[in-house]
Amino acid sequence: MLYALMIYAEPGLDERIPQEEREGVTAEYQALLDDPRVVQAARLHPAEAATCVRVVDGRTLVSDGPFADTKEILGGLALFEADDLDEALEMAARIPAARMGGAVEVRPVVVQP
Amino acid sequence: MLASLVGYLRDFDAAEEATQEAFTIAAERWETSGIPANPGAWLVTTARNRAIDRIRRDRTLTRKIPLLPEPEATMDEFDDPVIDTVIDHLGDTGIKDERLELIFTCCHPALPLEGQVALTLRALGGLSTADIARAFLVSEETMKRRLTRAKAKIKATGIPFAVPQADRLEQRLDAVLAVVYLIYNEGYRGRVDLGAEAIRLGQLLAVLMPEEPESRGLLALMLLHHARRRARFDGEDLVLLGDQDRTLWDLPQLEAGRAALEEAIARGGRGAYVVQAAIADLQTRDEIDWPQVAALYRRLVELTGSPVVELNRAAAVAETGDPAAALEVVDSLDLDGYLYYHSTRGELLRRLGRDDEAAAAYRRALDLATTTPERRFLTGRLEKL
Numbered sequence: 014m015l016y017a018l019m020i021y022a023e024p025g026l027d028e029r030i031p032q033e034e035r036e037g038v039t040a041e042y043q044a045l046l047d048d049p050r051v052v053q054a055a056r057l058h059p060a061e062a063a064t065c066v067r068v069v070d071g072r073t074l075v076s077d078g079p080f081a082d083t084k085e086i087l088g089g090l091a092l093f094e095a096d097d098l099d100e101a102l103e104m105a106a107r108i109p110a111a112r113m114g115g116a117v118e119v120r121p122v123v124v125q126p
Numbered sequence: 127m128l129a130s131l132v133g134y135l136r137d138f139d140a141a142e143e144a145t146q147e148a149f150t151i152a153a154e155r156w157e158t159s160g161i162p163a164n165p166g167a168w169l170v171t172t173a174r175n176r177a178i179d180r181i182r183r184d185r186t187l188t189r190k191i192p193l194l195p196e197p198e199a200t201m202d203e204f205d206d207p208v209i210d211t212v213i214d215h216l217g218d219t220g221i222k223d224e225r226l227e228l229i230f231t232c233c234h235p236a237l238p239l240e241g242q243v244a245l246t247l248r249a250l251g252g253l254s255t256a257d258i259a260r261a262f263l264v265s266e267e268t269m270k271r272r273l274t275r276a277k278a279k280i281k282a283t284g285i286p287f288a289v290p291q292a293d294r295l296e297q298r299l300d301a302v303l304a305v306v307y308l309i310y311n312e313g314y315r316g317r318v319d320l321g322a323e324a325i326r327l328g329q330l331l332a333v334l335m336p337e338e339p340e341s342r343g344l345l346a347l348m349l350l351h352h353a354r355r356r357a358r359f360d361g362e363d364l365v366l367l368g369d370q371d372r373t374l375w376d377l378p379q380l381e382a383g384r385a386a387l388e389e390a391i392a393r394g395g396r397g398a399y400v401v402q403a404a405i406a407d408l409q410t411r412d413e414i415d416w417p418q419v420a421a422l423y424r425r426l427v428e429l430t431g432s433p434v435v436e437l438n439r440a441a442a443v444a445e446t447g448d449p450a451a452a453l454e455v456v457d458s459l460d461l462d463g464y465l466y467y468h469s470t471r472g473e474l475l476r477r478l479g480r481d482d483e484a485a486a487a488y489r490r491a492l493d494l495a496t497t498t499p500e501r502r503f504l505t506g507r508l509e510k511l
Contacts, residue, residue, distance in 0.1 A: 014284045097286035098236060099294070121283050 015052065015122040016093045016101040020108055021085040022115035024059055038109045045107060046091075054091035085115050092122065144180070148173035225250055226330055227287050232276075233301040234285045241276030246305045248273055250327070260496065263463075289334070299335060303344050303399065306331070310348045321352050332386070339395025342386050343403050349383030350406035352376070364503040367409060380410060398429045416445040433459045434466075441470055449477040465494040469504060481511050 027035060046054055063079040079086055088110065095101040098119070105117040148169045162168040232246040247253045259269035279285070290298045310324035328345035335341055357370035365371075387403045405422045408415055423439035426432075436459060444452035453474040461467035472487035488508045495501045 016284075095284075097284045097288075098234075099286050099288075099290065101284075102236070103294075119283075 014095060014097065014101075015124055016095055016098075017118075017120050017122050018091045018093050018101070018105050018108065019087055019118040019120070020089045020091070020110045020115065021083075021118065022088045022110040022113065023085055024088075026113060026115075038113075041107075041109050045104075048104070050094045050104070052092040052094055054089065056089040057087060060086045088115075144173040144177035145169075147176045151176075225327065226334060227289055229302055229305070229327065230289050230298060231280065231285055231287050233298070233305050234280075235298065235301060236283060236285055237276050237279055238272075239301070241272050241279075242301060243305050243308055244269060244272050245276045247309060250309065250323075295335065296338065299331070299338060299341060302331065303341060307344055307348070307399070310351075321348070321355065324348055325352060337393065339390040339393040340397045340399050342390040342393065343395045343397060343400035346383050346386035346390055346403035347399050347406055349379050349386060350403060350410060353379035353383060354410070359499060362499045362502065363506070364499045375410070383407070398426060401426045401429065414445070416442055420446060433461050434464065437461060437464075437467055437470055440474075444474055444477070449474045453478065463494070465491050465500065468494065469507070472507065476507075476511060485511050 030038070042056075045051065060079045063077075065076045065078065065080055067074045067076075093101055093104055095104065098121075101119050105111060105119050108117050111117045151172055152165075152169060156162070156165075228249055229246060232249055233242045237245070244258050247258050248255065255269050255273065256266050259266040264272075289295070306324050306327045309327070310321055325345065325348045328341065328348050331338075331341040332345050353376040354367075354370065354374075356376070357372065357374035358365055383403070384407055387400070387407055390400045390403065401422055405419055405426070408419050408422070420439055420442035423435060423442050426435050427439060437456060440452040440455035443455060453471070456467070456471050456474060459467065468487045468491035472484045472491060475481075475484035475487055485508060488504055488511075492501060492504045492508070495504055
């Protein structure tokens with residue numbers, strides 16, 4: 014099954030942790046990306062770079078900022094191929110954000126036959 | 127002709143079918159419009175066209191099927207095919223016991239806790255949805271929705287049908303123990319077969335995780351209670367611990383329970399199930415050490431924070447000879463919808479000689495009683511006042 018691992022983290026956490034730890038975390042992410050079960054992954058720019066688009070009555074409304082105003086924001090996502098949910102949850106638990114005050118939301122991806 | 131179609135369609139069955147169709151059409155048409163100039167070519171062309179039509183229809187169908195809404199699960203049936211197959215196997219002897227896999231699936235932390243409990247009871251306890259609804263004080267409709275949602279999530283998210291790997295096993299056990307104990311308590315309320323079933327699950331867990339003291343503590347607890355099941359009822363009437371005929375106790379089961387408790391304690395068990403088992407053990411002694419029982423209940427309140435446990439502590443305090451102190455504890459609790467809150471209050475008030483208030487408390491308990499034995503017990507208490 015294909016799962017989406019959506020990584021939520023506190024913005025700016027990167028800058029607040031010591032350089033050495035940051036490098037360790039980056040290396041961890043790189044190692045996870047090298048896992049052959051990771052089909053695709055993307056790291057997103059911070060929420061300040063986000064723009065929301067809505068179309069109301071045929072008019073396109075553009076606004077600054079992310080969709081939901083929450084403490085943790087979506088910082089990246091990965092598509093992960095696993096046999097079952099447990100395998101996906103195990104991978105999610107290894108994502109550094111999960112233990113650094115953030116969370117990883119795991120959801121199965123709808124695959125068209 | 128067939129060969130050309132097979133080559134064209136790359137499918138023998140489809141080619142045969144199309145050829146037959148072409149001959150049928152030819153038999154009808156040629157009769158009215160006459161035989162075409164090149165009958166062979168006509169047949170092949172017709173057969174090809176038919177085959178292409180069919181393939182187009184199939185493709186459209188295949189594309190459209192996933193767009194159709196999935197049929198809603200039959201509400202009152204446990205209809206997941208995988209789980210159904212397992213349930214079917216449960217009755218067979220000599221086949222691998224797969225209940226443990228099933229219980230870990232049902233108690234998966236990705237499911238809401240109430241869904242885990244309901245699903246396990248439905249799948250492993252064989253309780254009806256109505257029974258489960260009653261046990262959890264919700265409507266049958268609510269319970270049906272809870273079950274349907276839990277089953278849908280198992281399917282949609284790929285929750286595995288497996289015992290968790292060693293590194294996750296312990297973490298996953300807590301929820302399982304809670305569910306097993308709930309199943310046991312269903313059995314304790316008169317469903318003896320279910321009680322035995324819960325004990326079997328407890329024994330399986332003790333075998334699977336021999337180093338884990340809490341599962342052994344739970345097993346001890348269930349055995350110690352179950353050993354007294356025959357003395358708990360006189361006919362249909364409920365008999366309190368102090369009035370029980372001890373010759374009806376199942377002594378080998380009592381011993382098995384004590385042995386399991388000793389093992390749990392030896393392995394360092396100090397959790398809620400071990401403490402409850404220790405209480406149950408004390409209550410089966412010839413001379414019950416009530417201050418010690420009350421102290422263990424205090425420890426259990428610390429572990430669980432449960433007002434129902436505090437109610438039990440109050441009952442133990444009353445047995446030490448201080449019903450006034452016990453009533454003070456009871457009156458501080460917010461358990462108005464709980465039958466045993468009112469029956470315990472009634473008993474304490476009776477001991478304090480406040481018969482009118484006792485009668486009112488028993489009547490309130492009677493309003494909440496759902497089983498015949500409960501009603502008769504409470505009616506008996508009321509009559510004695």
